[in-house]
Amino acid sequence: MEPTAAHFATTSTRPSPPPPVRLSLAPYETVPGGFDGAWWPYSCDLTAELPPLLEAMDGVGTITRVTLGIDSWPDVPHQVAAGRHFVTVGWFVSGRDQHEMLLCSYHQGFRTLLVIPPVTTADTAAWLMNTPVPVDGSRTATQLLEIGEESVRSDTR
Secondary structure, eight states: OOOOHHHHHHHSOOOOOOOOOOEEEOOGGGOTTSOOEEEOOSSSOHHHHHHHHHHHGGGGOOEEEEEEEGGGOSOOOSEEEETTEEEEEEEESSSSOTTEEEEEETTTEEEEEEEOOTTSOHHHHHHHHHSOOOTTOOSOHHHHHHHHHHHHHHHTO
16 A cells, blocks of 8 residues: 555654743843843743743752742643652732742842733733843832833834
8 A cells, every 4th residue: 555645744753842931031130139031931831831931040059849820820830840840839919919920049049020911912021031020029010011111112103
């Protein structure tokens, strides 16, 4: 029996590589009390989104715990696999901004990221990832998202 084109198409598919992590980090020493960077996930599926982020953060020390706003994630696992170890995932309902993520490392302390919602337009996300945030912590994550959206809207007028 001669193989057909349909046969090759179904049996020789390779998994596509994962998309690159959309992450912008500032040098650790430059951001006392402010955001250390911004992360723009592709979806609200934390089980799929966290492992690549944690691998990208490996240069700042092994992340052992992640704490995030529960409102942005429909399903928050208690642990996720990150390379050869597991990372504990915690959440907050109040007391911190829902668009903020705290990544903890035994060796390097912690990093705070602005979490850009997946539905954010590419222009707004690019503005947020490339604009330095105040290092004094004077802006919340939600305020920064609003400023980013307004800035992009005013640039397109």
